[in-house]
Amino acid sequence: MTTFVDRVELHVAAGNGGHGCASVHREKFKPLGGPDGGNGGRGGDVTLVVDQSVTTLLEYHHSPHRKATNGQPGAGDNRSGKDGQDLVLTVPDGTVVLDKRGNVLADLVGQGTTFVAGQGGRGGLGNAALASARRKAPGFALLGEPGESRDIVLELKTVADVALVGYPSAGKSSLISVLSAAKPKIADYPFTTLVPNLGVVTAGSTVYTIADVPGLIPGASQGRGLGLEFLRHVERCSVLVHVLDTATLESERDPVTDLDVIEEELKQYGGLEDRPRIVVLNKIDIPDGQDLADMIRPDLEERGYQVFEVSAVARTGLKELSFALAGIVAEARAAKPKEEATRIVIRPKAVDDAGFTVTYDEQEEVYRVRGEKPERWVRQTDFNNDEAVGYLADRLNRLGVEDQLMKAGARAGDGVAIGAEDNAVVFDWEPTMMAGAEMLGRRGEDHRLEAPRPAAQRRRDREAERDDAQREFDEFDPF
Structure with missing residues (x-):
């Protein structure tokens, strides 16, 4: 059964915003x-969120679809x-x-x-928030925005100071x-270690973490063995430690060749050229191992490597190495x-930044409007x-979309698309839309909500209406 996963594909969906409510207050005598x-x-x-107690992405391997909850719609009575x-999804330290x-x-x-x-979607405004002096009783509300949905990949890169590399x-x-x-699991056969192991080492006043990288063999950087999965x-890491087996039983291998092969794989993988290297000649507790270590040590030191002879079984040479x-x-x-302390960076918008663009799509033969606000x-319009x-229409007019369409050469009847190509609202443009609220009159007002006029004002209005009617009659009389 898989117990360690360091790469997963995660499908996340934020919650949708709740719709605003269109309601009119009603009570007795009102x-x-x-x-x-x-x-x-x-x-x-x-x-x-990074949680250092989490060490694997296994949870998301089994459940890759995650969704936040939606906002609730508004209701009457404000x-x-x-x-x-x-x-909140917890991930290991070092997740990319x-x-x-x-x-x-x-x-x-x-x-x-x-x-x-x-990012969760914004909630729609109710008609109480949309009311104004010109629009006293809106008969509509704004819809909630859909939440952001995306597919992401999580990769775990172990946060360790020292990395042990070498043949299985x-x-x-x-x-x-x-x-x-x-x-860790220890056995006398190759590929015993199937996951990176982490350990904490204390040497004097310095505490550091050490990790072993399993499965490096020739061709690891191209996918052979387990190396590509864990490189x-x-x-x-701050330092790479080559662990060389001085007591290998394979006749076609020797420690120096092993070092060259692993270095070539690290070079092919890339990005590790600046890390200092240390060579550890392991298993010197075996007589043949000590003899081989004595033979190859001068050659390794000639190459500029700092060499340590150790035995994990006999626990010799460990203090100097640590x-x-x-x-x-x-x-x-x-x-x-x-x-450095967190700094707030202010990036003001350019003076001529309208917040949207108008371009002509020759393939679709439409004028395409792109911008966060439009x-x-x-999305919020019913x-x-x-x-x-x-x-x-009023909002687009105030933003200047109508003016930009005219400057771009749009004419009555031309197609206009607002939004991305795969999810755009397309309509035939009519320049009369520039009139906005003026064309539609006192849209959204309910005269029953207006305060009654004083008696003196009503009398003056009636007298003015009679005078206007008499004037029109006199002008029309043919005699």
Whole structure:
């Protein structure tokens, strides 16, 4: 049964925003008390959070589809809908988030680091929030926005200071078990270790983590063996340790050749050229192993490697090795730039940035409008409600979409699409839409909600109406 997973494809869906409510307050002796429709609730976000107690992505391997809850719709009596609950997904330290094309979206390192993988949809405004001096009783409300849905890839890159690399059965698991408190599986056959093992080592005042990378053989960087699956786990390390078997029973192998083969695989994988290397000659407790170590050590030191002779079984040479690694790790940590305090970066919009673009799509023969506001407004419009459509026309007009369409050469009857190609609202453009609310008059007003006029004002209005009628009669009299 699989117990370790370091790469999964995750399908996340944030919650949809709740719809706004169109309602008019009613009570005894006050049948039309004004709009009182509440706003819809916000949809829940899908958030990834680093939890150092989590060490694998196994949970998402078995359940790759995750969805946050939707916001609740608004209700009458100015009652807003409940916000959807955010969905928090815990991931191991060192998880990289990528999109389907392999682009890095986030690198999650450090306890509590978060990334919003799916943004919840906004709730729609109710007609109480849409009321104004010109639109006193809107007969519509805005729809809630759909939540963001996306497919992402999670890759775990182990956060370790030291990486042990070498052929299968070179003794990496034995070495990590005596240097730390880790208890990996140890056996005398190749590919015993099927997952990276982590251990914590204390050397003086320095505490560092050490990991072994299983399954490296010739061709690992191209997918042979298990190496390609786990080479990503060495990317974050400060030092690479070549563990060479000086007591191998395979006649066609020798430690120096093993070193060259592993180095070639690391070179093919790329990105590790700047990491310092240490060579560990393991299994010197075996007589033939000590003899071979004495033979090849001068050659390795000639190449510039720092060489240590150890025996994981006899526990010899371990103290010198652990302190040497601690020194390299401490130097690497000191060389890293210190994390600066969080700074707020303000990026003001350009003066001529209208917030949308108008382009002509020759293939579809439509003028395409793209922008955050126009597309959001379209998603929130109920096209079964004429008043809501008119409200959308007013908003687009105030934003300047009509002016830009005219400048782009659009004429009456031309097609206009708002939104992406696969999910756009298309309509035939009529320049008269520029009139907006002026063309449609006092849209949304209910004269029954207006306060009664004083008696003196009503008398003056009647007298003015009689005078106008007499004047029209006198002008029409042919005699």
